[in-house]
Amino acid sequence: MLASVNASKNSAASLICTVDVVLLTLRERQLELLLLQREREPFAGAWALPGGYVHPQEDQDCEDAARRVLQHKLGLASPYLEQLASFSGPARDPRGWSVSVAYVALVPPPSGPLPLGQWRAVDRLPQLPFDHGRIVATALERVRNKSQYSSLPLHLCGEAFTLPELQAVYETLMGEPINPVSFRRKMDELGTLEPIPGAKRADGPHRPAQLFRRKAGREQGLGLLGRVINSG
Amino acid sequence: MLASVNASKNSAASLICTVDVVLLTLRERQLELLLLQREREPFAGAWALPGGYVHPQEDQDCEDAARRVLQHKLGLASPYLEQLASFSGPARDPRGWSVSVAYVALVPPPSGPLPLGQWRAVDRLPQLPFDHGRIVATALERVRNKSQYSSLPLHLCGEAFTLPELQAVYETLMGEPINPVSFRRKMDELGTLEPIPGAKRADGPHRPAQLFRRKAGREQGLGLLGRVINSG
Incomplete structure (x- = not known):
């Protein structure tokens, strides 16, 4: 010994x-x-x-x-x-x-x-x-999995974004479409977003959409959901 | 450089x-x-x-x-x-x-x-x-959190256990009572358990309860749920 x-x-x-x-x-x-x-x-x-x-x-x-x-x-x-x-x-x-x-x-x-x-x-x-291929595979699995129940994807967005833009980020990570009503409810539940007063962005033929940002003090941590996003 | x-x-x-x-x-x-x-x-x-x-x-x-x-x-x-x-x-x-x-x-x-x-x-x-205190705190957080949506607590049970015994393990880890009907549904959803044919255990004044075990081939991996257990 x-x-x-x-x-x-x-x-x-x-x-x-x-x-x-x-x-x-x-x-x-x-x-x-x-x-x-x-x-x-x-x-x-x-x-x-x-x-x-x-x-x-x-x-x-x-x-x-x-x-x-x-x-x-x-x-x-x-x-x-x-x-x-x-x-x-x-x-x-x-x-x-x-x-x-x-x-x-x-x-x-x-x-x-x-x-x-x-x-x-x-x-x-x-x-x-x-073994960088294995490290990458592990990372992608983590990010995709965590996107199902957390605010992690917010860190892939710039300082200001519309909800449809954010939804597209989640959809890309999760590889499937999300119901917009359910998505808004989940973002409310996370509580990490706030609208930027008076800021809107035109998005194609639609009327301009409200811009959002991460709440002050919520820049680094993660909000977590009790249910995965797609189950709503 | x-x-x-x-x-x-x-x-x-x-x-x-x-x-x-x-x-x-x-x-x-x-x-x-x-x-x-x-x-x-x-x-x-x-x-x-x-x-x-x-x-x-x-x-x-x-x-x-x-x-x-x-x-x-x-x-x-x-x-x-x-x-x-x-x-x-x-x-x-x-x-x-x-x-x-x-x-x-x-x-x-x-x-x-x-x-x-x-x-x-x-x-x-x-x-x-x-920093073993910090390591322990991180471990407890991980185990308690993962118990909310996975079969992790099964690894704290012996080879045979009743559903009420397993529920008590989950409740201890999560620190709150779980509705038994919801708990059974979640265990079904996990798909990692099977009844042991003909095996029952008497539990106090109740009639003997069915004994369960992990399915063959599911001894090591983890079953995962789409929703946390308490939200059911």
Whole structure:
């Protein structure tokens, strides 16, 4: 037992600890994922999730490391971020036994290209290195599932949006149409939205629709529903 | 940028990677947690979550490490186990910057004491070392929340149980009474239970109640509901 403990203390030093971020946005009813081209081995030149080593000297925790990666590599200051899961083992990284703490980040549709990286439709991704394909699959399942009962999709919207626009975001994530009356009731129940006084947006041939925003103080957390949206 | 990468490669070697397990059972309408007395510094003598270093030579991933800890330290072969979250940072472990991948494990009420460790009611826990108090709080929130819409509580039951017994488990986790008719409907909807042919159990003055078990092949996964149980 003692020998085993000592061995583990020594071998603990050889572990690799990284963070990876599944950064998502939604444009024209298409969920998109940001990929960065790797500069170094392993997999130099491959398109992969943004990520990197944890820096113990500067990171307060793994979330802090993920935010640093998004800030330094992509110039993103404070996207919505939540921990997804850890992925680990001897084979996922050719450099050795590794643990990656993976995060999901959501941003509104970017107004222009990011300094680095490419947005790719999540259903037309290239082969990804490491176990990034598995991380992406886990992230998409989480986001789609959580969209059924929470305000998570709000983080894919800009500062102001109409209810039909928001409904389209939910529908894209859930992959099926939602009854508009039921949708409005669910948004009321969530309690995270408020109308912007006097602000409307014309939407095709219809009369201008009221613009909404997240309530002050509700920018980061999630509202949760007691029932999934489609069951209403 | 290059300097930063090199620094991180060096410093990655000084990270500590551990697993911790929140092992829960439920007895007499009381959720209980297993604590082990620590043999070594830091916090020698303190009661803490079962856990330990990842062993890269033998563990296939962090879940494998958690199962090894439960097997070696507690003699538990294959409890229900799910990843909870990672907890990390410079201050949570006095030995240095650390990442702990935490798991929740559920077991039926043990028939006897474990070789090591003590079961403690979750609402009467001692002060715990490291950030184990935070890990426990996160685990309890996860288990209580997930009980509202899944078959998770089944893993706290033995191989055979009556519906009233199972309902009592759900009620303890959710902290409120459930309508029995609604509860039966939800269990039907989950589809994870089947009656044991000819098996009944007497329950006080009532007529003997049908015994149920998990369906073959449904021992590990979770059934999920579209609505939380109490909303029915």
